[in-house]
Amino acid sequence: xxxxxxxxxxxxxxxxxxxxxxxxxxxxxxxxxxxxxxxxxxxxxxxxxxxxxxxxxxxxxxxxxxxxxxxxxxxxxxxxxxxxxxxxxxxxxxxxxxxxxxxxxxxxxxxxxxxxxxxxxxxxxxxxxxxxxxxxxxxxxxxxxxxxxxxxxxxxxxxxxxxxxxxxxxxxxxxxxxxxxxxxxxxxxxxxxxxxxxxxxxxxxxxxxxxxxxxxxxxxxxxxxxxxxxxxxxxxxx
Numbered sequence: 001x002x003x004x005x006x007x008x009x010x011x012x013x014x015x016x017x018x019x020x021x022x023x024x025x026x027x028x029x030x031x032x033x034x035x036x037x038x039x040x041x042x043x044x045x046x047x048x049x050x051x052x053x054x055x056x057x058x059x060x061x062x063x064x065x066x067x068x069x070x071x072x073x074x075x076x077x078x079x080x081x082x083x084x085x086x087x088x089x090x091x092x093x094x095x096x097x098x099x100x101x102x103x104x105x106x107x108x109x110x111x112x113x114x115x116x117x118x119x120x121x122x123x124x125x126x127x128x129x130x131x132x133x134x135x136x137x138x139x140x141x142x143x144x145x146x147x148x149x150x151x152x153x154x155x156x157x158x159x160x161x162x163x164x165x166x167x168x169x170x171x172x173x174x175x176x177x178x179x180x181x182x183x184x185x186x187x188x189x190x191x192x193x194x195x196x197x198x199x200x201x202x203x204x205x206x207x208x209x210x211x212x213x214x215x216x217x218x219x220x221x222x223x224x225x226x227x228x229x230x231x232x233x234x235x236x237x238x
Contacts, residue, residue: 007153008074011052018078019053021061024187029058031181036100036131036228037064043099046125049089049106051075056084067098093125101126103134108154115156119170119229126231132172135180138225140214147223160219163227172229179222 008014037043042063050056050068056079059066070076071089079086101122110118122132137144139159148157160177167174179202184195206221 008072013052013075015078017052018075019057019082019084021054021058025054026058027183027186028181029055030186031183032135032226033100033102033133036133044097044127046093046098046101048101048103048122049109050079050084050086051105053079053082053084053086055102055104056086060084069093093121095124096127098125099127099130101130101132103132105135107134107136107158108148108151108156111155115158115166116169119166119172123170123172123231128231128233130231131175132229132231133226134229135224135226138179138220138222140219140225141221141223142209143221144223158225160225163225167229171232173232174227175230176226176228177218177220178226179220180224180226 042065044065045059045067047055047059047066047068050070053068053075056066056068066085068079068084068086069089069091070079070086073088076086076088107115107118119132126132136158137148137154139157139162144157148154163174163177166172182195182199184192184199202222209221210216210219
């Protein structure tokens with residue numbers, strides 16, 4: 001079996017689970033993207049590394065104009081069979097075409113020296129004012145080790161300082177550097193009560209760690225980090 005096939009088996013990605021959206025997925029994606037698309041009812045969205053296509057299916061259900069790419073040809077084939085607009089990772093992206101580009105759990109699979117080039121490509125394919133959303137293991141956090149070191153294909157560990165450096169290098173504006181959305185409601189009363197307690201506990205622990213170890217500087221202490229970057233809008237002077 002190929003490495004890609006082994007990886008799919010390890011992740012549990014198969015035809016039975018492909019492009020399925022759990023209630024937890026739906027609530028999470030809605031919370032994560034709620035502030036990003038604004039009044040745009042049908043944003044044009046590119047997903048880098050669509051994986052098991054749960055975000056793809058959710059985005060399409062929202063009426064978004066979705067396009068995805070993926071390095072694993074087997075996943076591309078499954079996506080095409082489902083009627084998704086998906087392509088191999090080597091297909092060029094059009095210039096200034098997308099309102100939003102997303103990459104969930106992808107950047108950690110990219111070698112450090114390749115990240116500036118990838119972000120430059122993302123900048124080029126975004127419309128002016130368009131946004132890039134990425135989630136990856138937080139290089140700031142001592143609680144990210146089980147994620148970062150739990151996958152042999154992880155190549156990069158990205159912290160807040162590196163986000164700042166990369167953004168400056170490719171001329172993308174930092175909108176947010178934060179923990180992932182953790183919606184309290186939408187999954188039943190029991191889970192809501194648990195998440196209220198977890199949220200409060202995380203705030204207390206995070207505040208203590210930032211004071212004790214980071215000189216009270218803003219750092220993402222959760223296992224994963226989310227960043228939102230914006231392509232600047234160029235104003236033409238008449």
